Amino acid sequence: MPSIKKRGDSYRIMVSLGYGMDGKQIRKTTIHRPPADVTEGKAEKLATAFAYEFEKHCQGMTSLDENIHFKELYNWYFEQIAPHKLKENTIYNNRRILELYVLPYIGHLKLKDINTARIGRLFLLFGDSFLPFAKGKCGKTDINIAIFRRGYLLLILLMNTGKILRLICRNPLFPVLRQAASGDEL
Numbered sequence: 001m002p003s004i005k006k007r008g009d010s011y012r013i014m015v016s017l018g019y020g021m022d023g024k025q026i027r028k029t030t031i032h033r034p035p036a037d038v039t040e041g042k043a044e045k046l047a048t049a050f051a052y053e054f055e056k057h058c059q060g061m062t063s064l065d066e067n068i069h070f071k072e073l074y075n076w077y078f079e080q081i082a083p084h085k086l087k088e089n090t091i092y093n094n095r096r097i098l099e100l101y102v103l104p105y106i107g108h109l110k111l112k113d114i115n116t117a118r119i120g121r122l123f124l125l126f127g128d129s130f131l132p133f134a135k136g137k138c139g140k141t142d143i144n145i146a147i148f149r150r151g152y153l154l155l156i157l158l159m160n161t162g163k164i165l166r167l168i169c170r171n172p173l174f175p176v177l178r179q180a181a182s183g184d185e186l
Helices: 040-060 070-085 088-101 116-126 145-164 173-182
Strands: 003-007 010-019 025-032
Touching (some): 003 040, 010 040, 025 040, 070 088, 088 145
Antiparallel strands (some): 010 025
């Protein structure tokens, strides 16, 4: 049963998912803010209904770690997966590209906060040349277009890995791909 506590005009909902291997209790929390035009009783009923939906969501996706940062996924991939699939020199070059051009902008974000709009802003920062469909000189930077394409493909790889591991529900790059292929602006 979820725990519901009123905090100001919102409700904090906490769901316990048992205990982990280290003996610590596993808890998921969220905040529910009812609409401003509802009465106090109706707000409590809405919060209770939301709490039970949140509990079902948490129990159905206990392996979903939505609070992991992109940098942690990056580190895990290059420590656990890359050594078995890539040569040492390729790993070095891939890490260098991501450290220089991707991690400063989205490395600090949680995976659940990385969406199509943020990826689009990252592409706009470096110009249209970051997209694989672009040709010619890099927009606002003096970097080689091949490096941007490689960074883009690495970003797709990492996000697909996150999806396979059930860290995210969908890859936020796919709407950007469709948009770029159709020629629409980001």
